[in-house]
Amino acid sequence: MSSTKAPVIALRGSGGPKSLAGSVIKPAFSVVDLFSGAGGFSEGFRQAGFEILAGADNDPDALATYALNFPDAEIILGNICAPDIKERTLSAARSATVLVGGPPCQAFSQVRNHSRVIDDPRNALYREFVETLREALPLAFVMENVTGMDQMGVREQIRADLSLDGEYEIVAQVVDAADFGVPQTRKRLLFVGVRRGTGMSPPVLAGSGAADSIALARFTGSRRPRYQLTVQQHILSLRIGEALQDAENLIAVSAMQAISDLAALPVGNRNDEMSWEELAGPTSAYQRLMRTGAGNVLTNVQVPRINKDTKLRLKGIPQGGNHRDLEERLLERFLTGQRWGQDNGTGRLSRKHFYAYRRLHPSIWAWTLNTKADSVYHYQAARALSVREFARLQSFPDRFVFTTDSRRGPIEGRHDGGPAHSRYRQVGNAVPPLLAKSVAQLLMAELNTYREREEVRARTG
Template identity: 75%
Template sequence: MSRSSGGGIAVGRRKPEAMGAASPLTVVDLFSGAGGLSEGFRQAGFNVIAGSDNDPDALATFSTNFPEARAILGDIRLESVKERILEVSRQATVLVGGPPCQAFSQVRNHTRMIDDPRNSLYREFVDTLRVALPPAFVMENVTGMDQMGVREQILADLSLDGEYDVQSQVVDAADFGVPQTRKRLLFLGVRRNSELTVPVITGTGATNSMVLARFTGERRPRYQLVIQQNLLSMRIAEALADGADLTAVTASQAISDLANLPVGNRRDEMACDELPEPSSAYQKLMRAGSDDKLFNLQVPRLNKDTELRLHGIPQGGNHRDLDEELLGRYLTGKRWGQDNGSGRLSRKHFYAYRRLHPHLWAWTLNTKADCVYHYEIPRALSVREMARLQSFPDRFIFTTDHRRGPIEGRHDGGPAHSRYRQVGNAVPPLLAKCVAQSLLFTLNASREQDRIRLKVG
């Protein structure tokens, strides 16, 4: 495989072909993880033909849920892996991915982002795009890129010297029916000479309509929704309170049917008929197509100190709501975890004592099981409940590579942690579906124009 002097792959230009009405719209997912982007595109009607990742556990989940797709395991920077990725990427209608970008310091040291060796995975996404030249692409990433002022650099890199029209925007998953606020920076591009138009992704505006405010002065603080006084906010509030409305979804509307999972539950599956009837349209949506079993139901054990603290935190609350006697490092005399020597909770614990509010969406989930606790019961969430808050349907099963022990690309922590990590790192499928539907409209419009031209000709 030959490379150009600038680090890219030297290839000839792929001409944009007319997309025949019968040809499927296909997706290749780079840095796919478990497959959140792929799931959204599949729900929108695209055919997922391949996914690639260096994490064998995440790719095992992708392979389980996309058996029709090619799962490519390995580091994209390796020539043998890159060749397999390029082979399928040339067949893609849309190339999608969220390459990890470790370095934002180029703003200060005047090194372009794509040239920083810490961003080599981002460079590989751009290289793959340059070779495959699909009609459209989507790249998503954290909004931290904006804070360091590199958005214009990325737009320039992804345009490939004018090959693509590229637009960027920040979106919040809760504005697209996901029961979680999660901001992502999206870059959408279409071939400039393909007569396609870059779509703008438009949400409901739910996240700007209300806030969860903390009120003090009573026996203990409480949290309550405060709604902006305008017509849109009032409509969003009505939708949020209506379990039959999917416009905006609360934590309880997402997971209340799983509330009876016990602390320390080791049973990872159950028959669906053991569940209560769905109490919201969102629960019905998530259960659709899940056959007769539900998976990923194990719940972490809870030590006595954590249980005592959770009883002292109201719905929607956090460490700020703990009484003084609950701020000690060890409450019941049993020593666990790291001790900072102060006898009190350290700053790192402040992110571990947060309870959902039942009448609002969740805050942004991370990769740890203790990043969120149930709004009603003093316990952590199962992987399935976190997947619900990410908008993964119940038929989507999280698993790990069957091989044991350290293997190339595997993260430390064991299978249980890997499943939480996969969920926490994913793009919410309902957000991805909205992006895919916007591209689908653009691509289908182009197909119709091609059909008319062929008929006239």
């Protein structure tokens, strides 16, 4: 009795071969994340159904977080310019369907000194991303960076570098995370590329338009300043305004809808975990989404203490306000006799402190988070935010735990500031997972269509 084997094809980076006889086994498409940090890009792609093969970064604390949350991924710690790290990275990237990353790049401020961004020695990490792309030739890639790269003709230089002389078709666009259900305004420049000759098209993200439709307006008068939402008067903006007020709608998410269930977190608690029984129940669809799969305890809940002067100032700042709303008496450098920070000699707050006195407004998304715990304060309580609240505002699910390398003291790649600061920095530097997921879902659709065409071609010869 003779038997005929079904033909087998293997799509590069698609998880290996699959039989075309009977039911088709459809393995996950895969991702390698360069300059991964804690793994915001990877988390978004994982939520969209991709397999995460590897994360590479030179920050040991961020990669400790990555390893904890992606236990099946290869962890590549070190400088990608070093030969051994470069080889490990290339080996992983050659197996991936999609290469993602956000290489540190100061290109937009350096065009004056070099004819091309990629030639500037200070942009070595960006150059390594391009070279990894050239060597691995995945079916698709996504590179993100600051919107400053959109200045002075840099966008077209980057597009030309990443196209690899026409190997990739590329779309570049500026997006705001708030338009994709992230409770934070955060603008990024995305380059999305797909291999030519595959029949795929690089997807263009179409967000809700929330960030351009709604804003906070400051009102002054006989009373203290106050802030309230203003909505553009056209039908789309009005609908987004309605969605933002609806706690069950995920199109646009406010700070209160993101973190109100964590309002009672105690300040100065040394324990970084709390049981759910100690916390309020979820009051929005977003909170329920974030809690999915979180287990029996919530992590990263420590709230740092703030000094007495800061508490007094926060009580004088309305929801959504900042240093501009402080009364004259609260602009004195030291208010209670407690000495903190460097004395600038003027007896007044210096400008470098002004960014810190920003309070969330409960009815709109957060401002852009940076890497410091004092970059934004709670809309209700006169306190800083926990790492978990930072993570919620970045759209990291509660099951995603932030940690640090267990080794003590200075180690290669570690930033100064200690474990607590490292966790805030990891969150603040990350790509919001829901933004990454939006890109990943569109790429998944293109890749699935490509795979189906390849399967038909293999069957028909």
